[in-house]
Amino acid sequence: MSKKNKLLKLGRLVSGDGIGVIAFSSPIESSRLERGLSALRERGFAVKVALQPSAEYGKTTYLFGSDSVSARAKAFGEMLEDPEVKVILAARGAYGSLELLPYLDFSALTANPKAIVGFSDVTCILLAAYERAGVTVIHGPSLDSCVAKIGVSKEAARSFSALLELLEGREINPFRGMTFNRLCGSERGEGPLIGGNLSLLSSLMGTPWEPNFDGHILFWEEVAEKPYRLDRMLVQMKLAGKFDHLQGVVVGYLSRCEHAQGLGPSAVDVIKNVFKDFDFPVLSGVPFGHELLNLPLPIGIHASIAGNSFELVESPVAL
Structure with missing residues (x-):
């Protein structure tokens, strides 16, 4: 991002807000998808799911992707423009995000900043959003890697809690008291x-x-x-x-x-x-x-x- 541009920050996440889930990259296994979506709903969030993130799991119709490039890019654009979606959460990483870059328009994100959260293969989406829209984005847990596991893993639960505390404005520093x-x-x-x-x-x-x-x-x-x-x-x-x-x-x-x-x-x-x-x-x-x-x-x-x-x-x- 240009040093001349001021970083755009996010609105505070509150209970009842909408969280959009999208498989930028590879498809997610169906039972993990459902566990993750249930966990979001149990915490009071309205959930919107783009396309069918599990439909191509185990298939190679779109090589490594969860859907066609055009469908994923269009679905992401719709989530950026949807006023009810306050956070866009990656369903999973793996492979396939890079091919989306030429087809993404971040102008709606600049006009209405919202959190984009993910890691691994979603790195390229996060960096493109930061560089092109001038909005802070969150390198953090995905639905598959974390949210679907919070019922069985203390570490996953802590990761999700830290993400919510950050987005709700209750905590600035998740690394408080740690040394490396x-x-x-x-x-x-x-x-x-x-x-x-x-x-x-x-x-x-x-x-x-x-x-x-x-x-x-x-x-x-x-x-x-x-x-x-x-x-x-x-x-x-x-x-x-x-x-x-x-x-x-x-x-x-x-x-x-x-x-x-x-x-x-x-x-x-x-x-x-x-x-x-x-x-x-x-x-x-x-x-x-x-x-x-x-x-x-x-x-x-x-x-x-x-x-x-x-x-x-x-x-x-x-x-």
């Missing part, structure tokens, strides 16, 4: 947040949707990528100058990102080597990404790093 691993760099950094899944960040490089990292704290996480692949993606962005003007780096879960039999450099070794010559602070072990405890990170909102602490310093809600 300081890997390298300076002691302090402050700036607006930007980031998401590393593979998606890498995939956006060289496209019209390449995000501007300058002046930001970059957060990223990854799942099922070996350390040599992490190294390749990070070095690509380093060579492209994407890290030259950062204020800090915050690393979330590196789920299943190990070499077979523990051979070779670790993911942490890779991170230390890539960022060793920069002055900004680099933290790891922050609870977001592909695990049940997936705390929300509002893109565009200011955060700070001090020693081994990381915290959000403003609300994404226009209080």
Whole structure:
């Protein structure tokens, strides 16, 4: 987002508001969809579902997508324009969001800011909305990864509660009282947040949707990528100058990102080597990404790093 433009914040979420669920990417298994929708309704929200998020589960009609590109793009546009929908929640991640980017119009989001929430493959939707509409968006749990599991997982329940507290304006900093691993760099950094899944960040490089990292704290996480692949993606962005003007780096879960039999450099070794010559602070072990405890990170909102602490310093809600 251009530094000349003021970030648009969100309206406060209240009980009875509408939450729209859309499968930007892959379809969701039907029983998980129903459990997630029931959990939203039990908490007093009106729920609207775009298209049929489970109809193509296990099929390849649209390759990896839940529906055609045109249908998903149209459904998203309708949710942006729907005054009853206050939050748009991703049903699932996986694959397929990238192909939507040329067909998305974010003008309705600028005119009427509302929260878009998701992670993983939905990273590209979040960053496009932030860059093109100038609205804060939420890197946070999806219906499938979290909401459908809150009845059986304390971590999932905590993640969903943290998301609601953030959107309702009851809590600014979900990371209050936590400490993390300081890997390298300076002691302090402050700036607006930007980031998401590393593979998606890498995939956006060289496209019209390449995000501007300058002046930001970059957060990223990854799942099922070996350390040599992490190294390749990070070095690509380093060579492209994407890290030259950062204020800090915050690393979330590196789920299943190990070499077979523990051979070779670790993911942490890779991170230390890539960022060793920069002055900004680099933290790891922050609870977001592909695990049940997936705390929300509002893109565009200011955060700070001090020693081994990381915290959000403003609300994404226009209080």
